[in-house]
Amino acid sequence: MNHKDKSPQPSDPFAPARINRVRQISERGHYDRESIFAILDRGLVAHVAFVDGDRPVVMPMAYGRDGDRFFIHGAKKSRAVRATQGFAVSIGVTLVDGLVVARSIFESSMNYRSVVLHGHAMEIDDHNEKLHALRCISEHNMPGRWSEVRAPFDSEVKRTGVLEVAIDAASAKIRRGPPLDDYEEIDLSVWSGVVPMHTVIGQAIADSSVPQDVPVPASLSGISKG
């Protein structure tokens, strides 16, 4: 599947199918773009799985998207770029919202929002398309930063392998709310509940090379992940 191929798909890749159907506790499964994109847009790191020889390999990678177009990148010569180009990948993005502390180990869990994408990675060759994808990846983590800094050198773009992942299937799985101790003889003297967790963005630390009169840039206020 070429990254420039915009022809309509015979079926919606976001519909539940064999590869992406949430089977365990199926009511936690979501297949709509709104749910899936909301999670992707809050994540910082994707775990990208591919097959290298006969083994699965997973690697954490930055990412970005533009509508249904999902982008990752790495050094042109890296294994992640070479081994995924043209091949199937599976991509996980998970946000942990807290621990679910039940009155039993079995019912203890986490509250989370996760997405798993199944797709095929295609390297982008066109210089302007690469710039667009790199901009999507940059803006994903730090909206506005792209226009605050110099344009990438051609040599930098050349050394970077940029992949578009054509999404074959996708699903979100979400757990919210209190523990569900679902058995007889619940011991009410045992505490149960939820311990929330969230990501906090700390105060920016200027590099020692930054002159005192250079203000913190506007883009830093747009960071909102986790």
Next chain:
Amino acid sequence: MNHKDKSPQPSDPFAPARINRVRQISERGHYDRESIFAILDRGLVAHVAFVDGDRPVVMPMAYGRDGDRFFIHGAKKSRAVRATQGFAVSIGVTLVDGLVVARSIFESSMNYRSVVLHGHAMEIDDHNEKLHALRCISEHNMPGRWSEVRAPFDSEVKRTGVLEVAIDAASAKIRRGPPLDDYEEIDLSVWSGVVPMHTVIGQAIADSSVPQDVPVPASLSGISKG
């Protein structure tokens, strides 16, 4: 490789080899147990990659460890348990410590601590070994909780598939510190630096079923992830 096979390995699985060598920015690679375990012990969720048919599949899973023994679990009938049992897996655990805001997009990055394990998953059949592994998974996220609640029912243990991952290779990759704008004509009027991020554990929320005189348990004070 059977999970009960404690015979010494011909070579240390934590030594750098083809499968686990950190190639891109190789000075970020670490292969010692101390570095690898420190990251594993701070993570909440592992992204477990396996091959299902001819496709890679990645899934977020809770985990625990006991020395070199790494444990994951899922519903006995789940795809993750059935498709990994006896097969190669790759497991990623990543902690994001902040955004690295360089004066160029190319040098912008994240500060992070990540581990990738490569191993083989073997289902644990023995009831007591399963209990031990489940306890390691439980204690990983909430030390002390296991002994605050009732013992698992046999039926719960039976419905749970527990896998030990025999580690074939492992590596950590760590980025710390300020951006490294490494090119000529750096524009000092552009801010650069680091935006730290960390996980905050919120105040525990008791379930509505908890009587007012039941205190928050001691185990909750042991939570320290992210």
